[in-house]
Amino acid sequence: xxxxxxxxxxxxxxxxxxxxxxxxxxxxxxxxxxxxxxxxxxxxxxxxxxxxxxxxxxxxxxxxxxxxxxxxxxxxxxxxxxxxxxxxxxxxxxxxxxxxxxxxxxxxxxxxxxxxxxxxxxxxxxxxxxxxxxxxxxxxxxxxxxxxxxxxxxxxxxxxxxxxxxxxxxxxxxxxxxxxxxxxxxxxxxxxxxxxxxxxxxxxxxxxxxxxxxxxxxxxxxxxxxxxxxxxxxxxxxxxxxxxxxxxxxxxxxxxxxxxxxxxxxxxxxxxxxxxxxxxxxxxxxxxxxxxxxxxxxxxxxxxxxxxxxxxxxxxxxxxxxxxxxxxxxxxxxxxxxxxxxxxxxxxxxxxxxxxxxxxxxxxxxxxxxxxxxxxxxxxxxxxxxxxxxxxxxxxxxxxxxxxxxxxxxxxxxxxxxxxxxxxxxxxxxxxxxxxxxxxxxxxxxxxxxxxxxxxxxxxxxxxxxxxxxxxxxxxxxxxxxxxxxxxxxxxxxxxxxxxxxxxxxxxxxxxxxxxxxxxxxxxxxxxxxxxxxxxxxxxxxxxxxxxxxxxxxxxxxxxxxxxxxxxxxxxxxxxxxxxxxxxxxxxxxxxxxxxxxxxxxxxxxxxxxxxxxxxxxxxxxxxxxxxxxxxxxxxxxxxxxxxxxxxxxxxxxxxxxxxxxxxxxxxxxxxxxxxxxxxxxxxxxxxxxxxxxxxxxxxxxxxxxxxxxxxxxxxxxxxxxxxxx
Amino acid sequence: xxxxxxxxxxxxxxxxxxxxxxxxxxxxxxxxxxxxxxxxxxxxxxxxxxxxxxxxxxxxxxxxxxxxxxxxxxxxxxxxxx
Ligand SMILES: Nc1nc2c(ncn2[C@@H]2O[C@H](COP(=O)(O)OP(=O)(O)OP(=O)(O)O)[C@@H](O)[C@H]2O)c(=O)[nH]1
Numbered sequence: 001x002x003x004x005x006x007x008x009x010x011x012x013x014x015x016x017x018x019x020x021x022x023x024x025x026x027x028x029x030x031x032x033x034x035x036x037x038x039x040x041x042x043x044x045x046x047x048x049x050x051x052x053x054x055x056x057x058x059x060x061x062x063x064x065x066x067x068x069x070x071x072x073x074x075x076x077x078x079x080x081x082x083x084x085x086x087x088x089x090x091x092x093x094x095x096x097x098x099x100x101x102x103x104x105x106x107x108x109x110x111x112x113x114x115x116x117x118x119x120x121x122x123x124x125x126x127x128x129x130x131x132x133x134x135x136x137x138x139x140x141x142x143x144x145x146x147x148x149x150x151x152x153x154x155x156x157x158x159x160x161x162x163x164x165x166x167x168x169x170x171x172x173x174x175x176x177x178x179x180x181x182x183x184x185x186x187x188x189x190x191x192x193x194x195x196x197x198x199x200x201x202x203x204x205x206x207x208x209x210x211x212x213x214x215x216x217x218x219x220x221x222x223x224x225x226x227x228x229x230x231x232x233x234x235x236x237x238x239x240x241x242x243x244x245x246x247x248x249x250x251x252x253x254x255x256x257x258x259x260x261x262x263x264x265x266x267x268x269x270x271x272x273x274x275x276x277x278x279x280x281x282x283x284x285x286x287x288x289x290x291x292x293x294x295x296x297x298x299x300x301x302x303x304x305x306x307x308x309x310x311x312x313x314x315x316x317x318x319x320x321x322x323x324x325x326x327x328x329x330x331x332x333x334x335x336x337x338x339x340x341x342x343x344x345x346x347x348x349x350x351x352x353x354x355x356x357x358x359x360x361x362x363x364x365x366x367x368x369x370x371x372x373x374x375x376x377x378x379x380x381x382x383x384x385x386x387x388x389x390x391x392x393x394x395x396x397x398x399x400x401x402x403x404x405x406x407x408x409x410x411x412x413x414x415x416x417x418x419x420x421x422x423x424x425x426x427x428x429x430x431x432x433x434x435x436x437x438x439x440x441x442x443x444x445x446x447x448x449x450x451x452x453x454x455x456x457x458x459x460x461x462x463x464x465x466x467x468x469x470x471x472x473x474x475x476x477x478x479x480x481x482x483x484x485x486x487x488x489x490x491x492x493x494x495x496x497x498x499x500x501x502x503x504x505x506x507x508x509x510x511x512x513x514x515x516x517x518x519x520x521x522x523x524x525x526x527x528x529x530x531x532x533x534x535x536x537x538x539x540x541x542x543x544x545x546x547x548x549x550x551x552x553x554x555x556x557x558x559x560x561x562x563x564x565x566x567x568x569x570x571x572x573x574x575x576x577x578x579x580x581x582x583x584x585x586x587x588x589x590x591x592x593x594x595x596x597x598x599x600x601x602x603x604x605x606x607x608x609x610x611x612x613x614x615x616x617x618x619x620x621x622x623x624x625x626x627x628x629x630x631x632x633x634x635x636x637x638x639x640x641x642x643x644x645x646x647x648x649x650x651x652x653x654x655x656x657x658x659x660x661x662x663x664x665x666x667x668x669x670x671x672x673x674x675x676x677x678x679x680x681x682x683x684x685x686x687x688x689x690x691x692x693x694x695x696x697x698x699x700x701x702x703x704x705x706x707x708x709x710x711x712x713x714x715x716x717x718x719x720x721x722x723x724x725x726x
Numbered sequence: 727x728x729x730x731x732x733x734x735x736x737x738x739x740x741x742x743x744x745x746x747x748x749x750x751x752x753x754x755x756x757x758x759x760x761x762x763x764x765x766x767x768x769x770x771x772x773x774x775x776x777x778x779x780x781x782x783x784x785x786x787x788x789x790x791x792x793x794x795x796x797x798x799x800x801x802x803x804x805x806x807x808x
Binding site for chain 2: 396
């Protein structure tokens with residue numbers, strides 16, 4: 001350990017930047033051998049990925065920064081790239097080199113970010129990627145001339161095949177410790193004067209604001225409502241003085257005839273046009289129109305929509321049904337393992353801890369892997385070939401009803417199978433706020449774990465009638481629950497949007513990349529990467545929850561309870577050992593910590609029309625909602641084998657009565673239970689994954705609490721209104 | 727009407743090309759659009775409108791970009807190219 005400590009301190013740190021889709025991940029994998037460590041930057045949702053490069057017996061650390069079109073930062077998430085670049089983060093060592101990956105097929109736009117990075121005063125290397133595709137499209141780029149004009153090495157590479165790896169590494173090794181690049185763009189006097197003015201103003205104010213580079217000062221002036229400004233202003237102890245000062249500077253720039261909002265782009269693109277002039281040759285004959293022809297089909301009003309429906313049906317059914325046999329297999333293996341532990345260790349504390357706590361918990365983690373891996377593989381496939389952006393293009397209008405964007409469609413659709421892969425799939429949403437809202441509402445979609453809950457109650461209490469001549473009432477109620485989830489999600493999304501995105505409008509900007517053949521390597525790599533991340537972060541949380549809930553259902557466990565039940569049964573003349581066992585298990589459960597809490601909180605669930613048994617079963621299902629069925633089974637002395645098809649459980653529920661003889665499960669009560677389960681966040685895995693994906697317990701707690709409160713209110717309204725009507 | 731309202735990207739007919747004159751509207755949206763290459767004098771081509779009427783697909787700087795109507799209305803077009 002000590003030796004690695006020593007080496008990590010001295011090894012040079014390199015940052016990798018680039019536009020989305022420029023091939024950054026491929027460059028990362030090419031340089032590091034595809035081994036990376038993932039964590040999160042504290043305080044933001046951005047993933048912190050790093051790996052080690054070995055080159056000529058030296059080691060370098062490579063930091064993969066999130067793909068971005070520009071260093072303009074409007075949120076803490078976007079600001080991470082700038083912070084790392086300028087060495088302002090304590091958790092990342094200062095950089096020695098910046099490597100900017102640019103896409104040769106889209107040179108000018110990619111150079112926008114590159115020219116920004118050149119102003120960060122770091123030795124820089126530009127990796128000119130996708131040169132093979134450029135060649136096929138008749139684009140030739142003179143990289144030597146570019147090198148000369150930009151003043152930093154421009155290395156042509158093909159990241160997907162590894163071509164140019166040596167040259168790139170060589171260039172990186174050579175620039176370390178070398179000269180800082182010269183800035184490319186000249187700013188108008190009005191801007192330079194404003195930068196000087198703000199610099200001295202900040203120096204004049206007390207030292208609570210750390211030193212800022214001229215680069216940041218300029219960002220602050222040019223980015224209205226930007227993150228640099230926000231940080232400066234919140235540190236300002238003189239009230240609004242600094243904010244007003246910045247406002248005045250912008251006015252001055254405007255008076256000089258520039259628009260602060262797009263001045264930077266105007267200047268940079270003008271510089272870039274000069275730089276690329278004569279460096280890039282296009283052969284118009286080879287121009288790719290194939291992509292556009294494919295678009296004519298895939299975004300066609302009728303054919304395109306039909307293809308979309310087919311593709312999405314395949315995605316949905318694969319997450320929903322292809323995963324099922326694998327999930328059954330995992331459950332089967334863990335069930336067998338439990339059986340084996342029980343038969344060899346008996347029924348003692350250790351055996352039940354191992355089977356109902358640990359084995360069930362580990363199984364409960366692994367059971368999500370098939371869905372996660374299938375969905376991530378399919379999404380990566382669709383993203384990589386370019387279709388996902390078209391799907392977003394087609395669906396944007398619909399998603400806008402939710403106040404969301406087109407990119408939210410696939411994550412939300414997948415959430416009908418399971419919210420866990422759905423939440424993980426939101427990584428394709430570029431706008432952080434939109435992504436957050438999608439994460440928060442995804443668990444409201446009727447996931448497959450709600451099916452057993454709806455099944456048992458619909459089968460037991462909704463009459464098998466045909467309404468309106470042809471519609472089966474049971475099916476109608478079932479479908480109604482799905483719609484109910486969607487509507488609740490739409491309302492929640494609009495509420496969250498009005499809270500979160502009130503201040504800053506987020507433009508919908510979606511690049512539609514050219515279609516291409518997807519890379520199997522990348523798909524496999526990303527699928528395994530996501531699976532690993534899920535196991536590492538969510539896995540431990542799910543396991544811990546499962547053990548805690550097991551304990552509250554198991555303890556306390558006085559032996560006197562069992563003796564009592566057995567003698568009662570004997571007096572009643574019951575000798576069937578299974579019945580006695582089930583009665584004992586039921587008595588233990590009712591007296592467990594959870595059971596007692598259930599009884600204690602009966603007044604809380606009474607307004608929903610529930611008795612304490614329902615309340616307790618609902619509480620025990622917080623780690624996983626489908627558990628309610630088997631918990632009800634145990635409460636009603638049927639043992640732990642009851643499932644949603646079990647006629648015995650159905651009869652018990654139909655026969656359940658209050659002490660005064662009234663039936664417990666009336667139609668309003670049944671509907672109130674179903675509404676509760678539709679809205680409540682009863683899924684430990686979802687909470688864990690939200691924590692992981694938003695990198696904060698805060699959002700996990702918000703998701704959990706808003707859904708639980710909503711569920712309670714929904715159930716309350718349904719029951720109260722229902723009883724008044726009937 | 728033609729003379730009254732400035733022509734924006736949202737008015738550009740499918741498959742036609744025009745030049746950007748300037749941007750207007752919310753500064754944040756202006757800045758984002760400019761960063762994506764919609765600077766003054768730049769040629770843009772309207773490729774298509776999504777089947778549901780929004781968003782739009784445009785071509786700028788050799789790549790394709792999708793913008794909503796609201797964003798397209800922030801892009802004022804030069805009048806000379808019809
Ligand atoms: N033909 C070709 N394909 C490449 C090259 N570099 C990357 N690709 C492919 O381009 C696609 C996107 O590459 P990624 O490495 O995922 O791009 P990225 O920049 O990480 O994209 P984001 O993850 O969206 O930021 C993958 O299918 C790669 O295989 C290249 O030089 N030539």
